Amino acid sequence: MSFDPWKLARKEVLDLPVYSPGRSPEEIASSYGISDCVKMASNENPLGPSPLALRAILENLERCSVYPDSHSQELRSALSQKLGVSPEMILVSHGADEAMDLIAYAFLDPGDEVVVAHPTFTSYELAALTMGARVIKVPLRNYRQDLKAMLAEVSEKTKVVFVCSPLNPTGTVVMREEWEKFLENFPPSVLCLLDEAYVEYVDEEARFDSLSYIRSHPFLIISRTFSKIYGLAGLRVGYSICSPEIREILEKVKLPFNVNQLGQIAAKAALEDQEHLRRSREVNARGKKRITELLEELGLDYVPTQANFILVKNGRFPDLYQQLLRKGVIVRDGVPLGIPGHIRITIGDQRQNDRLEEALRSLVREERKD
Ligand SMILES: Cc1ncc(COP(=O)(O)O)c(C=O)c1O
Incomplete structure (x- = not known):
């Protein structure tokens, strides 16, 4: 008889759902062949450490x-x-x-x-x-x-x-x-x-x-x-x-x-490091303003946020998470977060927000061509 650790594990452990973290640029590069991804998925500080x-x-x-x-x-x-x-x-x-x-x-x-x-x-x-x-x-x-x-x-x-x-x-x-x-x-x-x-x-x-x-x-x-x-x-x-x-x-x-x-x-x-804290807040406030204005312009509904991320309704883009992923922008899909029909976007620095804007605008352009 072969050894089966699953038989020894506690029932609670066997039944435990597995935490699904935001995906990394390296993982997306290897699974989708997309290099130069931006990660706006785990609510990290785009300025990095102090x-x-x-x-x-x-x-x-x-x-x-x-x-x-x-x-x-x-x-x-x-x-x-x-x-x-x-x-x-x-x-x-x-x-x-x-x-x-x-x-x-x-x-x-x-x-x-x-x-x-x-x-x-x-x-x-x-x-x-x-x-x-x-x-x-x-x-x-x-x-x-x-x-x-x-x-x-x-x-x-x-x-x-x-x-x-x-x-x-x-x-x-x-x-x-x-x-x-x-x-x-x-x-x-x-x-x-x-x-x-x-x-x-x-x-x-x-x-x-x-x-x-x-x-x-x-x-x-x-x-x-x-x-x-x-x-x-x-x-x-x-x-x-x-x-x-x-x-x-x-x-x-x-x-x-x-x-x-x-x-x-x-x-x-x-x-x-008060200065780093101040800059981080400032970059976030600027990014939040920019992203919310963009979402409004493109007609995408979002939840007004007090954090460094924004929850956005998929609306007319049912596959918004995958569509952004294909354009090299990694966000979080609402499904593992328990809120299907939405994505969660981490507010980025200027470069990341540029990429997000480019990707969203190109989705809207492609939609018009259909
Ligand atoms: C609401 C909330 N609490 C706690 C944590 C965990 O933070 P830490 O990295 O300190 O474990 C997170 C991380 O995403 C979070 O979103």
Whole structure:
């Protein structure tokens, strides 16, 4: 009899959907023979990392031979100063993604429930399913999370409610009033994760100080990342802010050296680089204006966004994702994101936005010829 590892794997693992990431230019070059693709699919920063982070990495390359600080103390202390919360309330993780896993490992038993919006960022669901928890999905209303309906799904089995703002994949945000109402009605025996991976892109008018609610609402965990505006997606560094007790519990299940040496060093340097942050916001704002004006001109519907990506309806181009791909522009198809009939475009720099514009205009020209 031959060895079959599938027979040994847990049922939850066998049933787990596989995460499908944005495709890389190298993959598209080899499968479609298209060179010179632009990737506008994974909400990375088109400016790349902060020059201060790059310099810090280069100056510290030799430290690769020693284990990193298992508690990311220096980075936590820098974050603590920046955010005005004590280091005991900060957990640094291997990307914000790891925070979702840690919450699941630490708190979810088989049969427990979590409540999420649908669609939302898929890591919440994957983390919960891995532990055998049930995922209750609450449909969006007009591309926004329906917090009231999400609260209505909380039962005695619920352990965590996951809220994402700005919401991936729509780019809509939770507004202060609805957030406060949500917290007022939130059951104090359940955890709430507020995922703010894109918070630095949010316009002033739509922003509120989410951290100020943690002390009065100890069930809250707020997760953020260095992968987006800080341009360090490849180094995998995220952080969460929560009560010291929750941090202590999550620390128990994390790997001892969860955040690599260069990641900790680069993130600390990136945090200081106000100029890079300012430029990144500016490039995004310019790109957002340009892309939304273009979509309006071409008659393509989109969801107004507070993030560095835009959700666009396929409309009269049912195969928009593939059509753009054939023109060397890689975006995300709505199907794996749980929102068929749409694509999600990461706002790029001028060169990437030029390519997107060229591709969309040529689709419209080809349409007219048909
Ligand atoms: C909403 C949201 N949260 C978290 C993450 C994960 O970020 P990280 O790269 O820090 O794991 C992403 C990445 O795309 C995201 O879109």
